[in-house]
Amino acid sequence: DTGVSQNPRHKITKRGQNVTFRCDPISEHNRLYWYRQTLGQGPEFLTYFQNEAQLEKSRLLSDRFSAERPKGSFSTLEIQRTEQGDSAMYLCASSRGGILSTDTQYFGPGTRLTVL
Amino acid sequence: DAKTTQPPSMDCAEGRAANLPCNHSTISGNEYVYWYRQIHSQGPQYIIHGLKNNETNEMASLIITEDRKSSTLILPHATLRDTAVYYCIVRVVGNQFYFGTGTSLTVIP
Numbered sequence: 356d357t358g359v360s361q362n363p364r365h366k367i368t369k370r371g372q373n374v375t376f377r378c379d380p381i382s383e384h385n386r387l388y389w390y391r392q393t394l395g396q397g398p399e400f401l402t403y404f405q406n407e408a409q410l411e412k413s414r415l416l417s418d419r420f421s422a423e424r425p426k427g428s429f430s431t432l433e434i435q436r437t438e439q440g441d442s443a444m445y446l447c448a449s450s451r452g453g454i455l456s457t458d459t460q461y462f463g464p465g466t467r468l469t470v471l
Numbered sequence: 472d473a474k475t476t477q478p479p480s481m482d483c484a485e486g487r488a489a490n491l492p493c494n495h496s497t498i499s500g501n502e503y504v505y506w507y508r509q510i511h512s513q514g515p516q517y518i519i520h521g522l523k524n525n526e527t528n529e530m531a532s533l534i535i536t537e538d539r540k541s542s543t544l545i546l547p548h549a550t551l552r553d554t555a556v557y558y559c560i561v562r563v564v565g566n567q568f569y570f571g572t573g574t575s576l577t578v579i580p
Contacts, residue, residue, distance in 0.1 A: 359514075388567070397558060397570025398515065411567070446514050457503060458564050462514035 357381075359463035361447050367469045368437055375433045376466045380449030387430050388460060389422055390446040391415065398446050404430060405452060437470045444468075475559045480575045483553075489546040491574050493559030496540045502563050504535060506544045508555040509573070515558065518544065549578045 360379045368374050380387050386405050390398035401420070403411045406427040416422075419437075424430040434441055444467050448460040476494040483489040495504065503522050507515040519526055519533045521542075526533045532545040546553055558573040 390568075395572070397556075397572055398568075400567040400569070403567065444512075448514075452565065456564070457520060459505070459517055459520060460568060461517060462507075464514045465512075467512075 359447055359449050359461055361445075361463040361466050363466060364464060365467050365469075367471065369471050370437060370439060372437055373433065373435045374437060374468065375431055376445055376447075376468075378430045378432070378447030378449075378463060380428070380430070380447070381451075381461055384449035384451050384461075385427070386450045386452045386458065386460075387424055388448040388450075389430070389432050390448065390462075392444040392446060392465070393442075401432075434468075437468075439470045442468055442470045474569075475561055475571055477557070477559055477571065477574045479572065480577070482577050482579055483546075483549045485551060485578050485580050486548055489544075489549040489553065489576060489578070491544040491546075491557050491559075491576065492541065493543070494541045495559070495561045498539050498561050499563075502561045504533065504539075504542050505560045505562060505568070506531070506533065507558045507560065507570075508553075509558070510552075510555045515570075518557075549576075551578050551580065554578045 362377045388403045389401040392398040402422050404424040419435045422432045444465045446465045448462045450458045450460045505520040506518040509515045521533045535542045556573040
């Protein structure tokens with residue numbers, strides 16, 4: 356169990372550019388979550404996968420945001436045409452869901468995005 | 472999921488017990504209480520969770536009142552490395568975590 360990993364850890368981009376982040380969950384965790392956190396606030400839920408299926412999306416996830424988990428393992432979060440308001444920490448978490456599980460989520464270190 | 476109320480900030484002397492309260496007066500019978508903490512610029516770290524009974528692990532103890540309307544996270548011997556924002560979350564298993572603004576704990580030397 357090596358924990359949840361995220362890459363890159365930091366990303367600086369210019370407004371209007373596209374960016375993509377990657378999350379590698381804890382092995383054999385079937386659930387994967389994306390959150391966004393702005394300064395002084397707690398993390399806010401964006402979207403959630405069970406295996407490769409995207410089961411829930413927050414209203415925060417505008418049509419410029421897309422997330423995938425093609426083989427039920429790693430996930431990518433893409434932001435198209437970035438805006439300065441997208442500057443935030445993007446957090447990934449994973450959990451082992453199931454009937455007998457309390458579905459505790461374990462978080463990665465996050466990717467800090469700065470849009471200039 | 473039920474909402475929680477936490478004090479915005481607390482101080483604790485190093486080596487003393489840190490007791491962090493959380494009110495969740497609208498909690499329902501199938502909602503668990505979770506605690507996470509977040510050290511500056513890192514991802515949230517899972518601490519402990521419980522349903523009805525008090526729980527203890529290597530990091531902390533969780534005391535849940537009999538009516539389940541409030542709980543207390545106890546760090547038995549606080550160290551400087553325990554300085555962080557602590558989040559109390561109530562949640563039905565399978566639902567998303569909704570973080571508030573938490574309690575900023577400062578451990579003072």
